[in-house]
Amino acid sequence: MRAILWLSLLAWPIAFATADQTGGQAQAERFYRAQANLHECPWNRPVQHGDIPDLVDRVYRDEWVRKTFGNPRKPRVGVSEYRDKAYSTGNLIAFPPHGGSTVSVLHEISHQLTGNNGHGKVFAQTMMVLVHRFMGNEATDVLERGYRRHGSPDWIPGGKR
Ligand SMILES: [Zn+2]
Numbered sequence: 001m002r003a004i005l006w007l008s009l010l011a012w013p014i015a016f017a018t019a020d021q022t023g024g025q026a027q028a029e030r031f032y033r034a035q036a037n038l039h040e041c042p043w044n045r046p047v048q049h050g051d052i053p054d055l056v057d058r059v060y061r062d063e064w065v066r067k068t069f070g071n072p073r074k075p076r077v078g079v080s081e082y083r084d085k086a087y088s089t090g091n092l093i094a095f096p097p098h099g100g101s102t103v104s105v106l107h108e109i110s111h112q113l114t115g116n117n118g119h120g121k122v123f124a125q126t127m128m129v130l131v132h133r134f135m136g137n138e139a140t141d142v143l144e145r146g147y148r149r150h151g152s153p154d155w156i157p158g159g160k161r
Contacts, residue, residue, distance in 0.1 A: 024118065027118060027119045027120060028118070028119045030119070030150060030151060031119035031123070031124060031151065033146070033150040033151075034124070034143075034146040034147050034149070034150040034151035034155070035103070035107070035127070035143065035146060036146065036150075037142050037143075037145070037146050038103050038131070038139060038142050038143050038146060039101065039103050041138070041139055041142045043102070043135045043136060043138060043139040043142075044101050044102050044103045044135070044139070045101060045102050046099065046100075046101050047099050047100050047101055047102060047104075047105060048098075048099045049079070049095055049096075049097060049098065049099040049100075050099075051099070052077050052095055052099060052100060052105055053077045055102070055105050056074060056075065056077055056093070056105065056109065057074070058134075059105075059106070059109055059130070059134065060072065060074040062133070064133060065130075065133070068129070069113050072112065072113055073091060075088070075091050075092055075093045075108075075109075075112050076091060076092050076093070077092075077093055077094075077095070078092050078093070078094040078095075079094060079095070079096075079097055080094040080095055080096045080097075081094070082096065083096055083097075084096055086100055086104050086107070086108050087108070087111075088108045088109075088111035088112055088116055089116060090116070091112075093105075093108040093109065093111070093112060094108075095108075102134065102135060103131075103135075106127060106130045106131060106134060106135070107127060109130060110123055110126040110127040110130060111123065113126050113130075114126050121152070121154050121155055124147065124151060124152075124155035125155060125156070125157040127143070128140060128143055128144070128147070128155070128156065128157055129157055131143050144156055
C-alpha cells in the first residue's frame, strides 16, 4: 500500500501549478488539530533555535526533496516576532527564540514549498511527504490518523483513501 502511495509522488511537481488553498483561520485551526498528535509522538524532537538551520539544510540538500520540489530555494531562518509562534513569509521561516521541533520546522518548510498559501490540501499533502521522508513511517501513520479524524482523506497524498 505504502509503496504505491509514495511512488505516485513522482508526479507531484505538476500538482503545485494549481493552488487550492482557501479558508484562512478556520482551515488553519482544522490543520492544527489534525497535526496535534504528531507534536506528542516520540519521533518529534525539540530543536534549539541555533540548530534549526542545520535541519533546514538537511531537508533542502536532500536529493529526493530537490527532485520532487524542483530545486526549491532554501529559506532564511529568523527569530519570530511572537514568543510562541512560528511562521513562514516570503523566503523567511521564523521561530520563537527558544526554537521549535522537527514538526514545526517541517510545517514551516511545507509553507515555503507551497508558496505560503495557507493550510489547504496541497499544504497538507506536502507536510505528509516531508514527515514520511524525515520522521519515518510511524510518524506518518500518526499524521494520517489525525488527517482522517480532523482533516480530510484528500490531505493524504497519492489518492490513498
Ligand atoms: Zn502553518
